[in-house]
Structures are given as structure tokens and as C-alpha cells.
Amino acid sequence: MDHEISEERGVKVMHLHGPIDVSRAMELRDLLGAQIDSASARVLVDLSDVSLIDSSGIGILVTAHRRADGQGARFGLAGAAGTVARVFEMTRTNKLLSIYDTVEEGVAALGD
Amino acid sequence: MNDPPETLTITSRAECIDDARQWVTQRVREAGFGDEPAGEIELALTEALANVIEHAYRGADDKRIDVGVSLDGEVLRVLVRDWGAYFDPASYRGRDLDDPGEGGYGVFLMSQLMDDVTREPQPDGGTLLTLIKTRTKDESHD
Numbered sequence: 001m002d003h004e005i006s007e008e009r010g011v012k013v014m015h016l017h018g019p020i021d022v023s024r025a026m027e028l029r030d031l032l033g034a035q036i037d038s039a040s041a042r043v044l045v046d047l048s049d050v051s052l053i054d055s056s057g058i059g060i061l062v063t064a065h066r067r068a069d070g071q072g073a074r075f076g077l078a079g080a081a082g083t084v085a086r087v088f089e090m091t092r093t094n095k096l097l098s099i100y101d102t103v104e105e106g107v108a109a110l111g112d
Numbered sequence: 113m114n115d116p117p118e119t120l121t122i123t124s125r126a127e128c129i130d131d132a133r134q135w136v137t138q139r140v141r142e143a144g145f146g147d148e149p150a151g152e153i154e155l156a157l158t159e160a161l162a163n164v165i166e167h168a169y170r171g172a173d174d175k176r177i178d179v180g181v182s183l184d185g186e187v188l189r190v191l192v193r194d195w196g197a198y199f200d201p202a203s204y205r206g207r208d209l210d211d212p213g214e215g216g217y218g219v220f221l222m223s224q225l226m227d228d229v230t231r232e233p234q235p236d237g238g239t240l241l242t243l244i245k246t247r248t249k250d251e252s253h254d
Contacts, residue, residue: 052155055221059213
């Protein structure tokens, strides 16, 4: 999965690129699992360069959210646009997940 | 666009979904569809192929899938043909949207993203799934 990780104000920002489908879902699960590793973890996934997310990708993000929640960590998504944003609405996962319009907003919300 | 539909054959591996997506998207764009419907078709196709691999072929990674595209007037059809187990929509229970989790969204998303989705069992086995999207006047480049 093409990605970079930066750190802003104590928040690890995972910038993902390209489509997220079933061929990349397991890799995404591992990437997120490695970052959401303690109660102090603050992880924001930047979706602004993600062209597509399918149901397997949505499921991985829901699991990551629950894992973070269970550990007392914080997890959010930012930058979703177009069909990517609409998929969260269609599946109503936008009501569960913490979704921010921009990385800046997400960092401000998740950061210390 | 030609009739009968242009066809691409892929193998039932998740890594091949991207090839099919790019091939279909090129034809969808050539047919004059804009960003939003093209994105919807891409996602519906992705879900359809993932379902074929997981359910029709039960994860076998050496099976044949044919993907076709046809345009009839304003109506675009994306055809997904497999030779695996038939999927019976009547016996399917999708994800309860009030209980988010992993899996169970694919059929729901296809129906939401497309104008219509049909499934026809084939005489020699398998299924022909058709994803249907009608081009709006704003999208037509004619």
C-alpha cells in the first residue's frame, strides 16, 4: 500500500495513495495495527489522495476505530472526497467513525 | 462502442481487480461519463469482482472472469461473467447498517451506486451480473 507517515502535534498522520480495495485491505489492516499500539496513540488517516475505497477498506477502518476505542487511543479520518466520502455516508459508518474535512482539522481534534 | 460488448478476461485474483477497473474506466470515460458516475461504476465493479472471487469461486485464484462493457444509447452496461457458484440474492443477508463491521456491504453498495443490477444464472454454469448506469444529458459529449 503506497503510503507515508508523518507526525504533526503528536498525531501520526498516515497519508494513503491510490485505491483501497480487497487486494490492499490486509496490508492496510497491518499498517493501522502497527500504529494503533497503545492508549497514547493518535492516528489520523489522510484519504485526500485515495481514489476509491471498497467495502473491505471500510471494514478495516471500522475495526481500527474499534481497536483504538478499546485501547483508549484516538483514531480519525480526513480528506475524503467524492465517491470516497459518499461511501461512508451510504454505509452510515460516518456516524461511527471520526471524520474530518481536512488533515489540519483532524490533527487539531486528535492532538494534545 | 462496439456491439457485442468488448471483453477483458482476468484471473480470479484480487490483484487483477485493478486491471479490470482501469480497463472499464477507460471505456466509461470514452462514453462521456463524468467523475462522479465513473467513480461509482469503478466501485460497483470492484465490489462485484470481489464477490465473485470470494463467493462464486470461494477464493480459488486460477478461475476465469470475463468483464465486458457495452453502451446502448445512454445506457451503459458493465458485464461480469463467472463460472462459479450462483449467488442467490434471495438468500443473502447484508450488513445491518446500524451495526458497522467488516463485510456485508458489497451488494448494498452496488445497488446504491448503480441504476440497476441484474444477476442471471447461465446455462453452462456461473452467473452473468450486469451493472447498469444511464448517462445523463449533462454527461453526454455528443
